Amino acid sequence: xxxxxxxxxxxxxxxxxxxxxxxxxxxxxxxxxxxxxxxxxxxxxxxxxxxxxxxxxxxxxxxxxxxxxxxxxxxxxxxxxxxxxxxxxxxxxxxxxxxxxxxxxxxxxxxxxxxxxxxxxxxxxxxxxxxxxxxxxxxxxxxxxxxxxxxxxxxxxxxxxxxxx
Amino acid sequence: xxxxxxxxxxxxxxxxxxxxxxxxxxxxxxxxxxxxxxxxxxxxxxxxxxxxxxxxxxxxxxxxxxxxxxxxxxxxxxxxxxxxxxxxxxxxxxxxxxxxxxxxxxxxxxxxxxxxxxxxxxxxxxxxxxxxxxxxxxxxxxxxxxxxxxxxxx
Numbered sequence: 495x496x497x498x499x500x501x502x503x504x505x506x507x508x509x510x511x512x513x514x515x516x517x518x519x520x521x522x523x524x525x526x527x528x529x530x531x532x533x534x535x536x537x538x539x540x541x542x543x544x545x546x547x548x549x550x551x552x553x554x555x556x557x558x559x560x561x562x563x564x565x566x567x568x569x570x571x572x573x574x575x576x577x578x579x580x581x582x583x584x585x586x587x588x589x590x591x592x593x594x595x596x597x598x599x600x601x602x603x604x605x606x607x608x609x610x611x612x613x614x615x616x617x618x619x620x621x622x623x624x625x626x627x628x629x630x631x632x633x634x635x636x637x638x639x640x641x642x643x644x645x646x647x648x649x650x651x652x653x654x655x656x657x658x659x
Numbered sequence: 660x661x662x663x664x665x666x667x668x669x670x671x672x673x674x675x676x677x678x679x680x681x682x683x684x685x686x687x688x689x690x691x692x693x694x695x696x697x698x699x700x701x702x703x704x705x706x707x708x709x710x711x712x713x714x715x716x717x718x719x720x721x722x723x724x725x726x727x728x729x730x731x732x733x734x735x736x737x738x739x740x741x742x743x744x745x746x747x748x749x750x751x752x753x754x755x756x757x758x759x760x761x762x763x764x765x766x767x768x769x770x771x772x773x774x775x776x777x778x779x780x781x782x783x784x785x786x787x788x789x790x791x792x793x794x795x796x797x798x799x800x801x802x803x804x805x806x807x808x809x810x811x812x813x
Binding site: 532632 | 706713717720722736739740743748
């Protein structure tokens with residue numbers, strides 16, 4: 495019952511070029527992050543920071559139930575049940591980013607709530623991720639690819655008691 | 660020129676957009692006198708490199724300006740590395756940890772893990788506000804060995 499839908503904010507006629515071809519990389523990739531250059535020095539932003547921002551921005555959107563593919567969600571649910579070290583959901587789960595010197599591309603795996611419009615949720619997620627990442631890091635987000643991996647149907651109802659003893 | 664790593668750390672930690680300093684994946688830090696270690700500060704000679712965890716809602720330009728304003732006089736250039744970000748989930752978890760369990764007289768533990776900077780800061784003139792912790796006295800009344808307690812109502 496799982497259906498995958500991938501949307502992107504790029505036009506579909508990009509079959510000849512790499513999906514990341516618009517990403518400008520720079521010398522700062524040796525540190526694995528983006529860089530803001532000023533007269534007084536440089537600021538480097540780690541890729542994990544961009545991942546966490548994108549993950550939290552995605553979870554902020556109503557209609558997004560969870561993030562990540564099936565195995566990572568199952569592992570995350572198991573981890574959340576541990577009494578020690580529980581610190582909420584891993585915000586970077588279900589997020590892959592590619593960060594260049596000035597630009598970033600984001601891939602998201604999400605689970606939407608049943609009844610929510612997937613198109614509307616995807617548009618809201620894309621807008622929020624772009625706003626958050628660009629606003630906080632100053633990077634230009636050139637792609638937000640969203641993969642809807644599952645639909646949350648709600649908690650499973652407990653088995654009904656037998657009507658006869 | 661050798662930088663005053665403790666002073667750099669104190670000033671950076673006071674920035675509004677900085678949650679804390681961090682050694683990052685490489686364990687960046689500077690040894691100081693007394694066999695201590697200041698995380699997240701490196702002497703580039705010339706210049707200073709600081710590794711920080713940013714607060715949620717920061718802007719890279721704003722955080723950079725804050726750090727440059729505070730430590731620009733101690734060395735230049737200033738290289739800022741944002742290694743991590745404190746998400747709202749981290750803050751909620753920290754609050755949950757600091758909250759005492761229900762029906763308990765335990766004194767709430769301070770939030771956050773004690774860093775090496777705390778040790779390095781001992782004896783230094785830091786802007787540290789010591790908050791008095793209220794100690795709650797719990798009186799345990801035993802029933803004197805009676806086998807059964809008397810019910811309050813018939």
